[in-house]
Amino acid sequence: MNPTDIQALLNRVRGGLMSVDEAMLLLGDSSAFERDFAHVDTDRPRRTGQPEAIFGEGKTAEDIIAILRRLHQSDQDGLVTRLDTDKAAHIQDVLPGCEWHQRARVLRYPAPSPRPDRAVRGRIAIVCAGTSDLPVAEEAAVIAEAYGNPVDRYWDVGVSGIHRIMGHAPALQSASAIIVVAGMEGALASVVTGLVSAPVIAVPTSIGYGASFGGISALLGMLNSCAAGVSVVNIDNGFGAAVMADRVNRRMGDT
Amino acid sequence: MNPTDIQALLNRVRGGLMSVDEAMLLLGDSSAFERDFAHVDTDRPRRTGQPEAIFGEGKTAEDIIAILRRLHQSDQDGLVTRLDTDKAAHIQDVLPGCEWHQRARVLRYPAPSPRPDRAVRGRIAIVCAGTSDLPVAEEAAVIAEAYGNPVDRYWDVGVSGIHRIMGHAPALQSASAIIVVAGMEGALASVVTGLVSAPVIAVPTSIGYGASFGGISALLGMLNSCAAGVSVVNIDNGFGAAVMADRVNRRMGDT
Amino acid sequence: MNPTDIQALLNRVRGGLMSVDEAMLLLGDSSAFERDFAHVDTDRPRRTGQPEAIFGEGKTAEDIIAILRRLHQSDQDGLVTRLDTDKAAHIQDVLPGCEWHQRARVLRYPAPSPRPDRAVRGRIAIVCAGTSDLPVAEEAAVIAEAYGNPVDRYWDVGVSGIHRIMGHAPALQSASAIIVVAGMEGALASVVTGLVSAPVIAVPTSIGYGASFGGISALLGMLNSCAAGVSVVNIDNGFGAAVMADRVNRRMGDT
Amino acid sequence: MNPTDIQALLNRVRGGLMSVDEAMLLLGDSSAFERDFAHVDTDRPRRTGQPEAIFGEGKTAEDIIAILRRLHQSDQDGLVTRLDTDKAAHIQDVLPGCEWHQRARVLRYPAPSPRPDRAVRGRIAIVCAGTSDLPVAEEAAVIAEAYGNPVDRYWDVGVSGIHRIMGHAPALQSASAIIVVAGMEGALASVVTGLVSAPVIAVPTSIGYGASFGGISALLGMLNSCAAGVSVVNIDNGFGAAVMADRVNRRMGDT
Amino acid sequence: MNPTDIQALLNRVRGGLMSVDEAMLLLGDSSAFERDFAHVDTDRPRRTGQPEAIFGEGKTAEDIIAILRRLHQSDQDGLVTRLDTDKAAHIQDVLPGCEWHQRARVLRYPAPSPRPDRAVRGRIAIVCAGTSDLPVAEEAAVIAEAYGNPVDRYWDVGVSGIHRIMGHAPALQSASAIIVVAGMEGALASVVTGLVSAPVIAVPTSIGYGASFGGISALLGMLNSCAAGVSVVNIDNGFGAAVMADRVNRRMGDT
Amino acid sequence: MNPTDIQALLNRVRGGLMSVDEAMLLLGDSSAFERDFAHVDTDRPRRTGQPEAIFGEGKTAEDIIAILRRLHQSDQDGLVTRLDTDKAAHIQDVLPGCEWHQRARVLRYPAPSPRPDRAVRGRIAIVCAGTSDLPVAEEAAVIAEAYGNPVDRYWDVGVSGIHRIMGHAPALQSASAIIVVAGMEGALASVVTGLVSAPVIAVPTSIGYGASFGGISALLGMLNSCAAGVSVVNIDNGFGAAVMADRVNRRMGDT
């Protein structure tokens, strides 16, 4: 926060237009931050294996910057999902160390200390039905990579041309976890699950129109898959699929 | 209606337990029948190409027998769908000329005059995902055959083992219309439609549990197919799919 | 892509603002295109009888141009549906050979080689309930024509004035396939199906308000039609109806 | 209640198996009845023009008998809807003055004093799409007649054979109110409303299967009718339609 | 259409940017209009008692003007519903004879010949729950008045302060039809129906938030009213309620 | 468990038809019970103020008896809800100290030690719309009384005759909490909440048919009440409403 902004803020406080707590929050005082606004769960990496991520939609750039700074102070990675380009640009102006992944809509603010290399045993395969599903698939890919997993991408291999996915079956068979991203009827999840022995995490997307009902058709298709060995995350939840896949792969790496 | 039944009926009328109109209906007086109960659409075969069929669910055996007799008098085939075994047995007792198709739950009462052979150009292929979907697929098959179409059956070829349907692609390619019957996520419709150039009629079934919601998941999956060239009929509506396929095939036969 | 654009692109690559793969995609390098972004299904016309079409909604003009060029290189027709006026204008600026159908929101980029005349036996009738349903009906009409079918249009013949459609019954009877487009309660599909022997493809539209729920009322009405011989495509899916009708008609033309 | 029953009841009270209030209720003591169980709205006929009717589903025969007796004591007609055959037989055994309408599932217990003839100006037409919808249509008809309205019945005139309803248009035009009863897609309501100037009351029925969802498809179809001049009651609510039509017709008779 | 516009139009035709049919439509050639765009149902007033009304939402001002002119040529009233202020202003500029009802969002273009006074026997009462429901209630009121009915308005009398509606019971009792407009839980319809003997037409509105689901809660509440004598139109359909009430009232005036 | 049963059980264990753990569970060994089947939360009364209650639906009489015995051993009251008559009779045979509330479908097994009298400040009023809602209302009443609250019952006061509830307003005003039980449209909750200043707990019931969707219409009506001061529990959840009301009333008694 630059001097002009601080001066304006203090004037608003003096004029009764802003409470002291709100001002402290914006000024980054961490005790007020903890008490009034957000309990940043600094214990989480130890407990669940993954740092907290920030859902960017519906948060202001200022809120996000405040939380990123707080994570940075705890020497943790900061990851923001579902960010739009304008807010990303604004955050990068303030925190130049951030990396911005446009198509995935993910911003990463690396922790100050370099993380030790992680011994990972397996690879995560991400399979995407159509080009419109790519933002969700890329979100999964970027998050999985940020957590230290090697990722293989299989784009635009939907079932309307079934030969496209058939050719990749041997490669998919060797992944430690497979994420399948598809909208519309979501049939790709069933086909892939029937081809391999790896655990499959299905991500329905909101791609479609009419009776796709914002992703419900794909969600139901995946939940009702005639092939067993697949489980499902929320519509468009590339992030959640990546965390699940990371947990699976991390188990293998815990040797 | 045999003399004992008639006597019982008249006693019920005299005792005020049955109205005159209901009695006339049961006795088969066609004018009362027409006026009070059912406008049998005897013009339909000429107009739409298919005789009227009777939806057996929720009708009494007596109602069905009355309508079958009425169609027989007009020298039309009588077809009853969604019939249970008990009612079928009762109807066959009264009208011994009926044919009963157990698995399809379809009963047929052939018209008195033999129908002229029909010049049909093409074959109808019926593809069925799982063994639990068979009653619906058989309903479609029996109706299509009753309308004079040659039918090819492909049973238990769901997408969880994708190689099962792949091997049939050349044969399916030559059909004049393909009916795909599937429950759960209904993905088979998309896969078949992407493999062939024939028009595909998809029938979602109510097979499944939990979030399949009595066939909604399959219905939505088929409506949202990523492959174009498929249209959908109501859940479990094997009859409707057969009529649609017959209309397609009949066009080809109108040479 | 003109030199200025390329220069700008390269500067963005050098500055780390664009990945090499994205740059290659925009530059039209087909191997990167195939690997990272879109498996254009160049085998589809041979397999299913129809070229792939591009769903324009949610794609950028740049993405669409890239795919159109790729199809053009394979000597295939390019069809884009659900395009808005601004993107269409931009695409026409870059690819002046495109035809733009405003009301249908369809853009066509003809293949370089003229297509051989197609021997088509029948006509496709398109029946539209109300003036608000016209964009969907026109989408069906333009696509069907693009595939080489003669099309007859019957506009604004909804059931609230039943005489309007009754007068067209003889003409409809002679079509090889009928597409019925209607919103609100979608009753027109049932009335038409009961009048003719041709196969009917019903397209529910999202026209309506309140309890029409974006087309669900019309969709359910059509799926539950009391007349058999009709099947249904997704809400507002004029394109899908045209492909289905083309498959029906093409069968007849395969003499 | 016969002596044996009363004795058994008192024993249950003495044994603590039944509360005094429940016993008084069963014994028909009206003050307990009023206080603990049911506020019979004896003022309703004066206020709303129609006597209270009893929804028979889910009530025991004993409960119904108690309420019928209470109405009888107030010299009011008793009407019971949605009654099954067994309970009706039991009630008729206890209250022999009851009339039983089998198909309509309605039982009527006439008031002790004859009702004065009512000056009714108009007739109520009831139009029914299919034979399976008849119980609902008959419920409407029997209730409307019980309230003193002349009723004309038009049965089995669904839109799959549109000529059936077209021929009745002139007769329908002269009704003071029209009730349209239809299941499946409910399209008959739109067609009738477009043909006449009388107010139309639409009753969706639960007839159908699959995506008819127990009458939702017909309900939505009727609510979204493209023809204005129609309003809708609950699924299978023949009773409610009759009350609405009676209110309309009664206004005309209030000269 | 002024000369400049016509010139521009012809240039677009010559340049291939507009089809001849579209041009004829815009130029108001009625035969093209009839054939290609809209079957204006000029017989409707005779058949159903009400002129056709134009649903303004989603139509361009130009489309509306064309239809209004066509009705005017047939000496019929033109009524447009669901119009926004900007389009209304534009239409009034072109057709200065129009009346604009802001709150009701209804525009009326009176027929050239004055309509004969109508002998109406009864009054229509319109009851509105909250101030946010007023646009729908006013739509009903303006349409009912446009059809020649005297209208009484009862605004802001929702059930959270039940005394507000109780005081109006005697006045409501004398109406020939009552329209009840309410959002949220829609309870006002039940209360009013229990108070009076007039037929009640309930209009659920989309007012509410959260689990009101755009009017579904009010719609279901009204369909499931514990009071009989009420029927329901679509969500926000003030127009439909007015047509229904007019049909009821007109019957009474047909003396 | 009698000797014959035990012998049979042991034979099944020896024959491998039953696991040791299952046998121990049936034999009532509490350590196995705790480990394998049910963590009876004996700390709950201290923590939340109410003992645990047993949901009887879907549990066998044997399961229920086992849990009741376990609670009895901890000197706690046992309450079973949603019990049917047959299972209740069976449990009373085994545990004769149980009280059975037929209409409420609640069984109570009092703790061995008498509970100290509770100092309760206020009364709980329970208001019930129709006679069919009584089982839910009685469940709430019996549970509230079992927890030591005085209860006032107001039965059959639905809004279709609004005067019935209006007369009770002063009495309701003095309650410390009011439970409103209603099905169909659930409007009674709004009317009561607007009349009083006490907190209102609304219980939607599954009473209704057609578009009441098993209580959804009442649930939505109550959630969307235009009157503030009401909150809602699950459909038919008389038990939950009683616990909520007890918590409110207990606060007042904590002096």
Added chain:
Amino acid sequence: MNPTDIQALLNRVRGGLMSVDEAMLLLGDSSAFERDFAHVDTDRPRRTGQPEAIFGEGKTAEDIIAILRRLHQSDQDGLVTRLDTDKAAHIQDVLPGCEWHQRARVLRYPAPSPRPDRAVRGRIAIVCAGTSDLPVAEEAAVIAEAYGNPVDRYWDVGVSGIHRIMGHAPALQSASAIIVVAGMEGALASVVTGLVSAPVIAVPTSIGYGASFGGISALLGMLNSCAAGVSVVNIDNGFGAAVMADRVNRRMGDT
């Protein structure tokens, strides 16, 4: 309203562009206001204990100002909820005595006479799952404080880090009522209700995406809580929760 506005208004009246009633409404004439637009329920504070609040969404700033002035004239507090920043600023310009709570989106216009201090016995605790739920939680807090209740805030204590809420259990135990605000799956309500004996009022929020369906997942989660002692208000209805909590707390203060 300033002179320029009044002049413009009168010109519109003279030109027929505005009705006299609408003009009187805008001019603030209270009798017209009462008659035509809004029955302000000035008796409500006496009857229900809380003044009427104004739902700001969808109302113009002018409408809100008119109602606030009317309440002010009756010496009542004016509370506006769901207000956006722009309208709030405009209202503060016209009525400078207003207080604006930005995060809660609540504006308060205090009554002219100071309210007597209220004897309140208990405190209201408000527990909020995530930072995105804060606007709803703050709405509840500000309203509860405006009604004179002391409020304790517990922010960002969602169940993904269960230790955060566990530490607050003793403090929560002493509240007279607890409001739990949560989106997504809404699990926090179950956890809190199981920890304490105070009555819990749950507020589902529309926070979430995909299958959260605008708050339906949280709403259903709270309605189906496995812990008893919780009831639920509408999605995002912080205001309703505060009124319910105030009613509970007020009971305790009525000593």
Added chain:
Amino acid sequence: MNPTDIQALLNRVRGGLMSVDEAMLLLGDSSAFERDFAHVDTDRPRRTGQPEAIFGEGKTAEDIIAILRRLHQSDQDGLVTRLDTDKAAHIQDVLPGCEWHQRARVLRYPAPSPRPDRAVRGRIAIVCAGTSDLPVAEEAAVIAEAYGNPVDRYWDVGVSGIHRIMGHAPALQSASAIIVVAGMEGALASVVTGLVSAPVIAVPTSIGYGASFGGISALLGMLNSCAAGVSVVNIDNGFGAAVMADRVNRRMGDT
């Protein structure tokens, strides 16, 4: 099939009451079996790591026996899920080698050759919220064990008493995969996922009533979990969860 049955079968064939194909199917001729009824996917164990399982619901005992025999002939394990007690007893009579797991409703027919011991690295933990959810949890446990995984059971640890699950956190942390089974609001999945770093597979159950809608509330709660690291299978799909967990665990064992 015993001689009497075969004789009866042949008589039905001779009498035209059964087709030859159906007879062959019942006689167990494997070629007809393969062609007409069921493509048993004997390649599946090699491809996906798990043998095919038979969904018992809706299949006759005879169908199940035929498939079990077919698997036995291929030296594969046969697993039947969702079997009821009567059919299980019948199957055990015919195939005495079957094991029957009553609570899990799972029947297993071991392959003739003993399976080699499997090197499994990790354990699967199964956590179950309430006693009513046990059948689903046991299905998961029995299947996971049948596939060779060691399983730890944590029963009756729902969130209404949060301390029950908290004590198990360290043990859960060491599992290679955790299956969480819960009905009602399904909150247990969120709490567990926040406590551990293992991948969590959530199974919603249909336990609940009212607005739980047969498991939808739990399903939505789990899909919308505020904790990442969890994915979801279909309602009541204990089998699917076990297959997913086995795939995860098997990856770890592939050393």
